[in-house]
Amino acid sequence: MLRANKIAIDDIYVPAARRRALDADAVRALAEDILENGLKIPILVRHDGKRHVLVEGMHRLEAARSLGETEIDAFLVQARKH
Numbered sequence: 001m002l003r004a005n006k007i008a009i010d011d012i013y014v015p016a017a018r019r020r021a022l023d024a025d026a027v028r029a030l031a032e033d034i035l036e037n038g039l040k041i042p043i044l045v046r047h048d049g050k051r052h053v054l055v056e057g058m059h060r061l062e063a064a065r066s067l068g069e070t071e072i073d074a075f076l077v078q079a080r081k082h
Contacts (some may be wrong), residue, residue, distance in 0.1 A: 004042040004073040005032055007052055012045060014054045022058060035046075039064065041052035042073035052076075 043057025054061060055077060064072045 002075045006071040007074045
């Protein structure tokens, strides 16, 4: 079973292709839900040298960032490079 780790939001790299798909309305809705219920599902990241690369959870990451969070729960996974 995977164990979530706290990772600094500023240490997570989001590939440009993923950033283009960002939906501001989805981020706002997720931020409201996180305020009410907490983060239910950690994001997925892979380790790449000195940084973490986002694999899944861009809207959750940006919602947490918009709330002023400095860390987020994340599962560290083995994933192919895009």
